[in-house]
Amino acid sequence: MNQKLIFEISRAGRKGYSLPNCDVPVESIEDMIPNEYLRETELDLPEISEGDMVRHFTALSRCNYGVDTGFYPLGSCTMKYNPKINEDVSRMDGFTGVHPALPDSAVQGCLELLYKMDLMLAEITGMERVSLQPAAGAHGELAGLMIMKAYHENCGNEQRKTIIVPDSAHGTNPASAAMVGYEVIEVKTDSRGNVNLSELRELMSDQVAGMMLTNPSTLGLFEENICEIADIVHDSGGLIYYDGANLNAIMGVTRPGDMGFDIVHLNLHKTFSTPHGGGGPGSGPVGVTKDLVPFLPTPVIQYKEGQYIRDYNRPFSIGQIKSFYGNFAVIIKAYAYIMTMGAKGLHGVSQTAVLNANYLLNKLKKDYQHPYDRACMHEFVLSGQLQKNKGVSTLDMAKRMIDYGFHPPTIYFPMIIKEAMMFEPTETESRETLDAAAEVLIRIAREVEENPELIKEAPHHTSVGRLDEVQAVREPVLRWRP
Amino acid sequence: MNIPADLKYTKKHEWARVEGDLVYVGITEYAQNSLGDIVFVELPSVGDIITSGEAFGVVESVKAASDIYSSLSGIVKEVNNELIDHPERINQNPYDSWMMAIEPSKASELEVLLDASAYEKLCLEEA
Numbered sequence: 346m347n348q349k350l351i352f353e354i355s356r357a358g359r360k361g362y363s364l365p366n367c368d369v370p371v372e373s374i375e376d377m378i379p380n381e382y383l384r385e386t387e388l389d390l391p392e393i394s395e396g397d398m399v400r401h402f403t404a405l406s407r408c409n410y411g412v413d414t415g416f417y418p419l420g421s422c423t424m425k426y427n428p429k430i431n432e433d434v435s436r437m438d439g440f441t442g443v444h445p446a447l448p449d450s451a452v453q454g455c456l457e458l459l460y461k462m463d464l465m466l467a468e469i470t471g472m473e474r475v476s477l478q479p480a481a482g483a484h485g486e487l488a489g490l491m492i493m494k495a496y497h498e499n500c501g502n503e504q505r506k507t508i509i510v511p512d513s514a515h516g517t518n519p520a521s522a523a524m525v526g527y528e529v530i531e532v533k534t535d536s537r538g539n540v541n542l543s544e545l546r547e548l549m550s551d552q553v554a555g556m557m558l559t560n561p562s563t564l565g566l567f568e569e570n571i572c573e574i575a576d577i578v579h580d581s582g583g584l585i586y587y588d589g590a591n592l593n594a595i596m597g598v599t600r601p602g603d604m605g606f607d608i609v610h611l612n613l614h615k616t617f618s619t620p621h622g623g624g625g626p627g628s629g630p631v632g633v634t635k636d637l638v639p640f641l642p643t644p645v646i647q648y649k650e651g652q653y654i655r656d657y658n659r660p661f662s663i664g665q666i667k668s669f670y671g672n673f674a675v676i677i678k679a680y681a682y683i684m685t686m687g688a689k690g691l692h693g694v695s696q697t698a699v700l701n702a703n704y705l706l707n708k709l710k711k712d713y714q715h716p717y718d719r720a721c722m723h724e725f726v727l728s729g730q731l732q733k734n735k736g737v738s739t740l741d742m743a744k745r746m747i748d749y750g751f752h753p754p755t756i757y758f759p760m761i762i763k764e765a766m767m768f769e770p771t772e773t774e775s776r777e778t779l780d781a782a783a784e785v786l787i788r789i790a791r792e793v794e795e796n797p798e799l800i801k802e803a804p805h806h807t808s809v810g811r812l813d814e815v816q817a818v819r820e821p822v823l824r825w826r827p
Numbered sequence: 828m829n830i831p832a833d834l835k836y837t838k839k840h841e842w843a844r845v846e847g848d849l850v851y852v853g854i855t856e857y858a859q860n861s862l863g864d865i866v867f868v869e870l871p872s873v874g875d876i877i878t879s880g881e882a883f884g885v886v887e888s889v890k891a892a893s894d895i896y897s898s899l900s901g902i903v904k905e906v907n908n909e910l911i912d913h914p915e916r917i918n919q920n921p922y923d924s925w926m927m928a929i930e931p932s933k934a935s936e937l938e939v940l941l942d943a944s945a946y947e948k949l950c951l952e953e954a
Binding site: 757760763814815818819 | 861864866867889890891914915
């Protein structure tokens with residue numbers, strides 16, 4: 346790559362700014378700040394002209410890839426188009442000009458938006474109330490499990506210390522459970538891709554706090570025995586937690602609450618179209634059934650006597666889990682999305698997401714192994730095992746996709762599928778884009794037969810070639826100058 | 828695939844070598860191959876008490892992190908700390924790269940370990 350670091354372009358004295366003369370009395374810094382806090386050496390900032398700086402950052406931005414540049418079928422991440430109207434709405438003066446420390450009476454519009462968003466997400470998920478505080482998905486999981494723990498402790502069931510998680514689960518599920526001090530037990534997936542019911546029955550006891558489940562699962566399959574699973578967990582006194590990563594498959598069709606779930610987290614940055622890559626930031630609201638509302642984080646937004654208020658007086662609450670009220674600007678963007686789509690529109694989102702995934706799956710399953718012979722939901726998992734047997738790994742094929750201008754799918758996840766490739770096209774891709782992606786993947790399968798070396802050395806058409814990920818982890822170079 | 832005849836094996840792809848009172852434990856050729864390049868290893872400490880069926884360590888590759896399970900209960904007597912700085916040795920020589928030596932407390936657990944031919948059969952079924 347020819348791209349230099351900005352420090353390498355820097356030349357002493359080549360400043361890109363000129364400041365006006367100071368028109369207030371000048372104080373020396375030593376008089377204002379105690380000596381021990383002052384640095385002894387000059388700050389090493391790059392010195393570069395404005396034009397060179399613009400070229401530098403423009404060049405970097407052109408190395409980037411996102412949903413605004415091309416197809417991004419990264420499974421389990423719901424990389425849908427982020428409507429630009431969301432950005433306009435979140436930048437309105439009434440939202441950007443307020444401070445979160447203002448009294449309730451001065452921010453009625455903001456509180457109204459939060460309250461209405463809470464109720465809309467509750468309606469979409471079949472929950473009673475939703476806290477919008479968690480900063481992103483895993484934080485929502487943590488808040489949800491803290492609520493589960495608070496509920497059991499309040500019922501005098503401190504002995505419930507284990508959480509059941511399927512072997513197909515996102516890694517964040519066992520990690521979140523461990524964070525709140527729970528022990529994790531894994532339940533296996535059966536030959537149809539559902540949770541193994543007989544094994545689940547055996548695992549249940551009065552030691553189990555609950556179960557975490559993603560539905561549709563990370564295999565992109567709808568859990569066919571979901572009501573029975575909820576009954577099994579409830580019958581032994583546990584709660585069941587819905588990982589909302591895959592909500593994009595079911596909006597307006599069914600709801601976690603109707604399936605028997607007690608706690609739900611959502612990812613506004615997936616399902617509700619807020620920016621996702623590059624740090625987001627995210628937003629991971631957590632919703633609960635009526636019995637669990639007392640445990641929600643403080644504050645809960647309430648509407649009383651014509652006024653919206655932040656209610657902190659909640660003795661059973663797990664407390665505040667984020668400064669102020671979560672990632673507010675992200676919540677506004679998701680609110681704008683829901684208002685733009687409407688109820689019918691969200692139903693259409695899920696229908697199209699499922700249709701697009703099945704369309705792509707059916708184009709690919711002749712050339713790649715399809716582990717569970719079922720219709721998929723909004724995403725699907727293929728195995729690269731046929732190609733692996735010929736010496737080309739899923740990683741190689743993922744790199745080759747980049748040569749054709751597409752972002753690769755999620756690879757090597759879920760871990761129960763060998764050489765996994767997980768595709769989630771989302772509803773915002775056209776038939777032409779799906780056809781073009783399928784054509785590339787079929788061509789890559791043919792290249793495995795005809796010219797495997799070409800794939801093993803991919804990518805060829807990028808600013809840098811294949812990166813040595815192993816060396817990057819074993820011997821990371823974290824500073825430009827040692 | 829390399830499956831030395833003089834070792835014992837587990838269904839979770841660990842090997843075991845009995846030397847006097849101690850059993851040296853590592854992961855098999857099949858295990859390192861399916862994990863890919865190993866970049867991080869977490870090992871127990873000498874004196875830890877291990878229960879069969881529980882994880883005693885972690886291996887992490889670029890693809891995934893996996894617990895390593897012990898098929899034996901007992902006390903950890905030795906730990907191969909060289910692997911912490913050189914996890915790649917597990918890829919290069921899995922059968923020399925023992926992770927811990929355990930003094931087993933239940934002799935019966937040793938008897939249920941697989942021999943090389945039974946383990947080879949298991950690998951073929953999983954492939």
